[in-house]
Amino acid sequence: MPRFLDTWTGEFVWKNDPAKVRYAILSHTWRDDGGEQTYADVLKIQADIQPCSTTSESPFTHPAMTVAEDHSKPSAFFDHPQLSEKIVMACKIAREAGFKLIWIDTCCIDKSSSAELAEAINSMYSWYGLSDMCYAFLADVPDGENPTRRYSAFRGSRWHKRGWTLQELIASERVTFLTKTWSFLGTKRSLATLLEQITRIEFDILIGRAPVDSVSVAQRMAWAAMRETTRIEDRAYSLLGIFGVHMAPIYGEGENAFLRLQEEILRTVPDQTVFIWDQYYEFSPGLLATSPSFFKYAGDICVMSPTEFASRLRIGIEDVPPLHAIVTPQGVRIKLLCLDLHRIPDIAEYIPQMRIKPCDKCGPRPHAHLLALLQCQYIYDGPILALPLCHPPPGLGKGLHIGIGAACAHSCFFFEFNRRVYLSDKTLRRLLKHCSLSLFDLSILHHRPRSSPSRSTMTMGVANYGSNLYTWLMQDGPIFEFDTDSVQELATQGFHLSPLSCTKPSGEAALSFTLSSCSLRSPLTANLPCQKILVDISLACLEQDDKHAVRVEFSAAHFTIGPLQASHDSGTPPGSEIDAAGFRCNTPLSVILDTPSGTDLGRYTSTYKFDHIRHYTVSHAEFAVYTGPPEQDKAKTVRIRWLKVSLQHRKEDHTPRLYIAVELSGVHAHAKPCVRSEEQQGLSSANTINSVEDDTSEDLHASVSTGYVEPEDLFVPLVRQPTVQALSRHSSPA
Numbered sequence: 001m002p003r004f005l006d007t008w009t010g011e012f013v014w015k016n017d018p019a020k021v022r023y024a025i026l027s028h029t030w031r032d033d034g035g036e037q038t039y040a041d042v043l044k045i046q047a048d049i050q051p052c053s054t055t056s057e058s059p060f061t062h063p064a065m066t067v068a069e070d071h072s073k074p075s076a077f078f079d080h081p082q083l084s085e086k087i088v089m090a091c092k093i094a095r096e097a098g099f100k101l102i103w104i105d106t107c108c109i110d111k112s113s114s115a116e117l118a119e120a121i122n123s124m125y126s127w128y129g130l131s132d133m134c135y136a137f138l139a140d141v142p143d144g145e146n147p148t149r150r151y152s153a154f155r156g157s158r159w160h161k162r163g164w165t166l167q168e169l170i171a172s173e174r175v176t177f178l179t180k181t182w183s184f185l186g187t188k189r190s191l192a193t194l195l196e197q198i199t200r201i202e203f204d205i206l207i208g209r210a211p212v213d214s215v216s217v218a219q220r221m222a223w224a225a226m227r228e229t230t231r232i233e234d235r236a237y238s239l240l241g242i243f244g245v246h247m248a249p250i251y252g253e254g255e256n257a258f259l260r261l262q263e264e265i266l267r268t269v270p271d272q273t274v275f276i277w278d279q280y281y282e283f284s285p286g287l288l289a290t291s292p293s294f295f296k297y298a299g300d301i302c303v304m305s306p307t308e309f310a311s312r313l314r315i316g317i318e319d320v321p322p323l324h325a326i327v328t329p330q331g332v333r334i335k336l337l338c339l340d341l342h343r344i345p346d347i348a349e350y351i352p353q354m355r356i357k358p359c360d361k362c363g364p365r366p367h368a369h370l371l372a373l374l375q376c377q378y379i380y381d382g383p384i385l386a387l388p389l390c391h392p393p394p395g396l397g398k399g400l401h402i403g404i405g406a407a408c409a410h411s412c413f414f415f416e417f418n419r420r421v422y423l424s425d426k427t428l429r430r431l432l433k434h435c436s437l438s439l440f441d442l443s444i445l446h447h448r449p450r451s452s453p454s455r456s457t458m459t460m461g462v463a464n465y466g467s468n469l470y471t472w473l474m475q476d477g478p479i480f481e482f483d484t485d486s487v488q489e490l491a492t493q494g495f496h497l498s499p500l501s502c503t504k505p506s507g508e509a510a511l512s513f514t515l516s517s518c519s520l521r522s523p524l525t526a527n528l529p530c531q532k533i534l535v536d537i538s539l540a541c542l543e544q545d546d547k548h549a550v551r552v553e554f555s556a557a558h559f560t561i562g563p564l565q566a567s568h569d570s571g572t573p574p575g576s577e578i579d580a581a582g583f584r585c586n587t588p589l590s591v592i593l594d595t596p597s598g599t600d601l602g603r604y605t606s607t608y609k610f611d612h613i614r615h616y617t618v619s620h621a622e623f624a625v626y627t628g629p630p631e632q633d634k635a636k637t638v639r640i641r642w643l644k645v646s647l648q649h650r651k652e653d654h655t656p657r658l659y660i661a662v663e664l665s666g667v668h669a670h671a672k673p674c675v676r677s678e679e680q681q682g683l684s685s686a687n688t689i690n691s692v693e694d695d696t697s698e699d700l701h702a703s704v705s706t707g708y709v710e711p712e713d714l715f716v717p718l719v720r721q722p723t724v725q726a727l728s729r730h731s732s733p734a
Contacts, residue, residue, distance in 0.1 A: 351427065
């Protein structure tokens with residue numbers, strides 16, 4: 001039930017059914033400073049015009065504001081000096097065109113009411129579609145220019161780059177474009193060819209000859225890939241009408257809004273192209289994207305009908321799985337036809353995309369285990385799209401990961417960004433000579449594992465600060481210094497930072513410093529043993545496939561003062577050493593990170609493909625520092641501190657300077673990790689595999705959640721053997 005503005009009286013008017021009302025609607029871009037007049041602002045102006053109105057009267061139906069029935073003259077409301085020019089001119093244009101009512105989003109929605117705002121967001125697409133005329137005001141397009149000119153202001157208008165104007169362009173049947181002086185520029189129909197070039201929206205959809213759902217989900221996402229909104233959540237909310245879904249807006253949820261949008265699409269739209277997107281700014285092995293920007297190059301992905309899909313694979317249509325997916329806490333549950341890549345020798349010979357270069361330190365790396373075929377293709381009659389699936393590394397989310405190669409201990413997988421594979425008919429025939437298609441019930445990672453919100457999180461569209469870390473290291477090297485806030489905070493905790501030792505050979509940098517609690521005692525450390533923590537940070541430039549990268553490595557060692565070990569009856573514990581200063585060296589510090597650090601527990605290595613620093617924190621590592629006395633060694637808990645070391649760059653600082661921030665938590669009791677023997681681990685993995693193989697229910701998952709197992713045991717076909725044989729017979733090459 002929208003609220004309209006009367007173009008003659010300036011009153012607000014409620015209408016229960018907009019389909020029965022003749023009205024105009026305004027499409028525009030909000031000012032950068034947000035200085036648009038809201039519903040509350042217009043109410044104040046209405047009150048100024050009619051000071052005699054009482055509080056019991058509705059502000060939408062003031063009798064004193066009503067003019068003559070013939071509307072020979074607009075109300076004095078439009079002459080008020082505080083009323084914005086945009087509202088005045090929009091009402092004037094609509095009034096002169098014969099419209100008594102107009103809807104303007106800035107003042108016709110009471111945004112202080114969450115219920116009204118939610119209704120408007122979910123209904124806006126239909127409101128624009130039911131309007132008799134949509135006036136698109138382009139505040140940055142001058143009069144008298146040719147919009148078809150190559151570098152015209154119309155082509156570069158901000159209106160084409162905003163998120164909300166996409167649905168306003170598509171939903172409205174009639175759109176009139178107005179220049180910055182509110183002069184006529186053209187209509188959607190007359191400029192349809194030009195609009196298709198600018199927005200990539202098909203001509204037939206623009207002129208109303210084809211419905212919006214005639215194109216795939218990926219193609220519709222591509223329309224919004226380069227558009228921006230003030231609030232990150234609006235990138236998702238502005239697409240609700242385009243996909244015909246509804247959901248409650250929750251401002252503050254961030255990128256989770258786009259994840260919820262894709263979940264709603266999975267429930268209502270039978271289209272697997274939503275899984276076809278690319279990653280360019282961050283590694284994400286999940287099935288769902290976190291931003292429309294990842295669909296930038298998905299504009300040519302089309303849906304295949306079950307009949308066409310069966311014909312291309314030479315199987316019966318009854319063997320085509322349904323286009324149905326269920327979102328569960330374990331991932332996205334979906335049935336797909338798959339190829340077991342372990343049965344295909346040298347997969348890179350058939351699919352060059354699957355070629356993975358070995359790691360310099362780890363050697364050969366495992367490739368994807370399965371190739372899951374989707375019912376979509378690249379352009380019409382083009383290659384079929386497939387997703388490579390890998391078993392997830394421990395601790396990196398639930399469900400199978402998407403990617404051509406599994407992660408190694410030295411983060412080399414950051415160079416492998418391919419998450420989709422193109423299969424031509426010829427390639428398919430060659431692959432089917434080695435193995436047949438099988439139907440799997442898969443559980444695939446929902447999205448990339450979430451990390452706690454921080455200023456180090458990279459977001460789409462972040463401006464480049466002009467800081468080239470690779471260039472800094474190849475030249476004289478950046479300037480390193482301690483963060484002053486860290487020094488002051490550590491001093492209050494009784495810890496002191498030694499002077500920073502730094503060597504900077506060409507293309508590298510090696511840093512080391514000591515964090516000590518002996519030289520500066522405080523009430524927080526009075527009852528704790530003296531400690532010394534040695535921290536080393538190394539940076540090195542890399543070149544791989546003509547791409548620049550920087551490897552950052554953190555390592556730390558923990559020492560405690562000599563008297564601490566004296567309380568041991570047996571003397572120095574095995575594996576410990578006493579240095580010249582009387583410190584006892586404990587075991588290397590454990591690294592707690594989202595990315596596995598390999599077998600070296602005291603070291604964390606990360607590789608950055610992008611040589612430009614795009615966020616506040618360049619890299620960081622977190623260590624667990626043991627502080628408990630020896631007599632607690634056999635207890636079920638240990639007392640530890642969390643040490644976080646990070647390299648930071650100030651976005652306002654354009655000099656080659658990096659800051660080292662050191663943060664230390666208070667002492668906290670933690671449960672000791674339970675370490676199982678190799679025999680116990682092997683027994684657990686074997687039992688897990690046997691339990692999966694012996695299960696004959698139809699709810700089998702195609703992944704094993706505990707332990708590393710052989711590739712052939714990772715995936716269990718859902719279909720019983722007779723059906724698999726039938727697929728093999730149908731899919732044999734001609």
